[in-house]
Amino acid sequence: MDSQYEMVWIPIVDRSIELTEPMKEKFESLQTSMPWFTVYHPSLIEKAVIRFIKEVWHFRNKPILVVLDPQGRVVSPNALHMMWIWGSNAFPFTSSREESLWRQETWRLELLVDGIDPVILNWIEEGKYIFLYGGDDVEWVRKFTNTARGVALAARIPLEMVYVGKSSKREQVRRVMATIAVEKLSHTWQDLTMIWFFWTRLESMLFSKIQLGKIDEHDPMMQEIKKLLSYDREGGWAVLSKGTEVVVNGHGTTVLPTLLEYDLWKENVPVKGFDLAFQEHHGKLHDIAHPCCRFDFPMTAGRIPVTMKCPECHRTMERFSTFLCCHDEGIPDVLFQ
Template sequence: MNSTRSISSLNEDIIVEQILRTHDPDGRWIDSKTLLQEVEAILSFVLETDVSKPLPTENCMTNIEVFDSKETLPYAISRISVQMLCPCTGENEIHTRTMFLFDLLKEYRWDAKAVLVLGALAATYGGLLLPIHLGSNDPVAASIATLNQLPMERTKFRPWLNSLSLLIKVLVDVTKCITEFERLPFKQAKLDSNLVGETMSKIRLATYWVVKSALACLQQIPYFKQPQQATESRSAAGEISSLGYQLRSMHTGLSKQVEECSTQIEEKIYQRLRNINTETHQDNQEVLQLLFSLQDDLRLQQYSRQVAITDLKEKVILLLLSKPELLPTEPFHFLLQQLYDHPSNTNTEILWIPIPTSQKWTEEEKQTFNFSSNSLPCISVKRPWLMSSTVLNFLRTEWPYRDGETMVAVMDTNGKVVNMNAMDMVLIWGGKAYPFTASKEDELWEEDHTLSLQLMLDGIHPEFNTWQGREICLLGSDDSNWVDEIKSLARKLQNLGFEFELIDLSKRTVDSTEESSIQELFWLRLESVKRSKLKRIESSNPDRVFEEVTELLEFDYGEHKGWAVIGNGSTAEKEKEKIVGKKLTERMRRIVRWGEHAAGMSFAEAIRIAEEEPCEESHTVVVPFEEGSRVVTCEKCRRPMKKFVAYQ
């Protein structure tokens, strides 16, 4: 059998024309890169001469994705294998069978055609060689090899096996070039038509030779099963070697042209990304395509549902950039809650772009991302490890993203990035900050002149909005004994009739309680408030909010036991009282000693009055009996006066 023929002697134009007539892609898509990696792993293992090499520990074939196809991946490979195993003799029959395979694969892209054929090759030779590979240590595998008339001694067919290994390696290398070219985003960057046309013609021809060479390999199975026919076996090995040398020569030229196309596209796309805000766009579609459709038309997802880029048209997009494991869980859920629980969310979407700490994703990062993306309501890139390195480099160098940090860039409905990092806006105001521009941030700070309880707690404490008109006392300390004492005094005051809520915000560490979650989010918001204010305060004009939040964030727990902020939850502008350490303890003890004489006072009023020194001289105030039910305070020290009933 002579299945080789000099490439230079073939009429390449006729071959390309013939296979083009069979090419009719219908939009189906296979993750050809991942499939090729698995095919390469299978063939490398079964062709390995060292039988002591450990077995692969993971089956990744089930993770290979197929979209819009009428047949499953195993069925497609099985269908191709059946046709490739049909006997062919002579060059004409090999060529005819090759063209039949192209007709069988007409609905697939060029990279998928080549990879599926190699998949059939891996399935066939894997099934033949695996029992031999395992037979030295596994009697069952040895028995299977004997039943299939397979030789257990590799030395009998080593020349043929070496030639097959070399051919398969170059087949994989050529297919990698085809796959890389097919994934280039030509829609996003126009190249020289001559360069693209010439490379495309070579890609088609290379696909033909991959299919034909794989078919020739499977035609040699009879020689593999009968290695005792030394002359024919050596002839078969020589035939395979000849194919390998021809394909290696083709690969050298093809890889250079594909690399040149890739380099030019990367340069053009990088420049287009830099010009996002200087160019005019009708909507956000062109920019989103530029970011997310660079390779294989990257799909978006929400849970397990596929999301098309066209679904994001006329939406304000919050681009969430982070490492694959996101923020700590609680803050990230709070971020989503801040947006999705607001009426303006109908025109807003969060799109998560995970960025690995290195250029290559680890298996752990992939597993972490898959778990998070399937359990969170935000939209995410379905296979972020396939994102273009050009886009990732752009985000790292041109945007204020730093590895391991989290940022939220805002893209308006016209595809313009209007805010490079709206993270703090979202954590402070949530959906109220829509459309998340810098001018909207200024507008919101015009409304919030003080560090009000509403600014600090709204959206963080689940019951805050139900406490309209109710007094609230925020508490913070590193001294658990002091906190316990304040809580004990608070219970005594509440038993006396004082109505207020005490919220302990002492801890910054995370545990499993609801209280710890509130504490974590509270400090996270204060840090956001400080960063937001820091961007817009002027040295000549002191900012009250900045000063107050800085005081809390930098509180000296060594000098003072802790702090407390007392105010009213009904309005954002209500004046609040801030007290530190021992002073709070002393005042609360005084109020407890007043007992029923302080009945009717508000907690904040009692705290303020308790600060004053009592009058040195005793004096009496006479009020009508019908007014005796109310608390009467001293006009000098404002403290509640003891009640006596006098008869006259």
């Protein structure tokens, strides 16, 4: 597909900051490392063009990929999201292609893990029960995995578990991963790039839906994506699937108690199957607990919805302004975008 499109990098800089020699060297290094075309120097970009890119294309210091057709018409305001989700299958990267790909999708485990981990794809092929889980609390992880293993043994089902970390707090995630490895609690992704890619794809799903205007409560897949991203902000969580079919997408405050109360619903397992029995009991606890939902949109995200409805109770959520300092992640250098 390389010959069917061309890429051009337009480096937008903060003109209030004087370019020092180290900055110039960094720009030149970035420029020479890129296989595509670039504007020769940021100073050649007129202020009116920068204003247009910010106001019309919603650029907010975070890279966007605007797609133009051969006539110069915008066919996607930002194709990065669909690239993260579907890769080269998203070609020609138009909004209509994005809509078409979503129409073909279902809420399944392959959508979440893509080709990140072939081991999980093998488990899916074998029809195993799979817990995809995350969080940064070592004690919760230890209790969850040990309880899940005990329930699987009692129910006589093949169960696998994989830890996928968090979208932030890398140091805490590293510590949890180390504990999981030492105590052999479950499968885990040792490469943090895999964890980063998992969360980047999931966030891309949210922004892709927002970009297409699919943010209401009538889109079931959007509700599941919103739930998972929200759970990541507040403690532990787990997604249970049977093969590729997602059975439960739940917060730690409901998933773990469901497992701990196995004696209350184990009689339903032979009759309804483990997946349906688990789902029903989890639903009862969920109706009582109603985990809170929270979303954090950085001001650099570009298109941010004016309102959002909670994926749990479907009420319109309150909106807050937050100032967040997180030394664990490091502040990304947004001088050249």
